[in-house]
Amino acid sequence: MIASERKPTEEILGYLEAEKKVFVVACDGCSAGCGVSDPEHTAEMVKELEANGKSVTGTARVEMTCNRGLTALVLTQHLADVDSADGILVLACGAGVQSVAAAVEKPVHPGTNSVYVGGFQGLWRSEPRCAECGNCMLDYTGGICPYTACSKSLLYGSCGGPKDGKCEVDDSVECGWMRIYERLAALGRADRLQEMPPLRNFQNMLPVGDKRRGSLWALELAEPEKAEGKD
Ligand code: SF4
Ligand code: SF4
Numbered sequence: 001m002i003a004s005e006r007k008p009t010e011e012i013l014g015y016l017e018a019e020k021k022v023f024v025v026a027c028d029g030c031s032a033g034c035g036v037s038d039p040e041h042t043a044e045m046v047k048e049l050e051a052n053g054k055s056v057t058g059t060a061r062v063e064m065t066c067n068r069g070l071t072a073l074v075l076t077q078h079l080a081d082v083d084s085a086d087g088i089l090v091l092a093c094g095a096g097v098q099s100v101a102a103a104v105e106k107p108v109h110p111g112t113n114s115v116y117v118g119g120f121q122g123l124w125r126s127e128p129r130c131a132e133c134g135n136c137m138l139d140y141t142g143g144i145c146p147y148t149a150c151s152k153s154l155l156y157g158s159c160g161g162p163k164d165g166k167c168e169v170d171d172s173v174e175c176g177w178m179r180i181y182e183r184l185a186a187l188g189r190a191d192r193l194q195e196m197p198p199l200r201n202f203q204n205m206l207p208v209g210d211k212r213r214g215s216l217w218a219l220e221l222a223e224p225e226k227a228e229g230k231d
Pocket of ligand 2: 149150151152153154157158159160161162163166167168169170174175176177178
């Protein structure tokens with residue numbers, strides 16, 4: 001389970017500023033359960049886009065958008081609508097947005113923030129994809145998460161250490177920031193790196209309010225008491 005909250009409409013419209021035609025992908029998995037991508041809220045999003053002058057070329061529902069193979073398969077059934085769109089808005093967790101970005105050579109925009117619940121990381125299992133940071137920046141990074149693609153989780157650019165495209169920490173993996181740059185350059189959007197979001201509040205990575213229910217969080221809360229000999 002990855003919990004998601006919808007981004008504010010103004011933020012989503014900002015991502016879509018240069019795009020008139022939008023295709024919407026909505027996940028039927030965790031984010032639908034969180035009330036951000038279920039049919040009712042997807043229809044609301046489509047209405048909001050249209051009310052703000054966007055033309056929605058189509059929508060697709062994917063059972064688990066974090067399943068990259070399934071996402072690609074579903075999108076092949078909407079090829080004409082995807083092709084005619086300037087960009088794709090994804091109502092899914094960060095792993096789902098990355099799955100769509102891997103399947104489509106178009107700008108892909110997150111419509112949600114994945115929030116920390118210390119949970120399961122989706123169905124794209126070859127590597128972790130989303131650290132549930134609470135303020136998804138995939139719009140700026142070409143649909144590749146810097147938290148998980150960079151060995152040091154650097155959020156505002158490379159450490160300067162990659163050699164031949166490989167990470168200085170582990171040369172068996174590609175440098176995440178090289179991947180981000182190459183993806184943005186291929187989309188003609190390398191200028192997006194000049195517009196990175198303001199410095200982030202890492203408090204957003206802590207679970208909030210009613211999300212503090214998992215057993216992992218219960219253990220963490222128990223730690224200070226242990227340290228004080230109260231357990
Ligand atoms: S930026 Fe990365 S960690 Fe944050 S919500 Fe998006 S995919 Fe997840
Ligand atoms: S080489 Fe690239 S992936 Fe590795 S730590 Fe530096 S910026 Fe991150």
